[in-house]
Amino acid sequence: RHRFPYIDPLHHLQVELLRRHRAGQGGERLQRGIHIAINGIATALRNTG
Known part of the structure; x- marks a missing residue:
């Protein structure tokens, strides 16, 4: 299972x-x-826990 497929x-x-x-x-x-792109990845990771 992939943890962050939307990233x-x-x-x-x-x-x-x-x-x-x-x-x-x-x-x-x-x-x-x-x-x-960098900000999008950072934001997505921050919102996942």
Whole structure:
């Protein structure tokens, strides 16, 4: 049984955004997306106990 299945999409998004950032495809929108993904994961984990 997977403990946090609703967080998986955020993890996949974060990985893809970080790949793009490391590949030099940075920009304001990309940085904002990374921050949103990180905050979403942190919020989800905080709300689970």
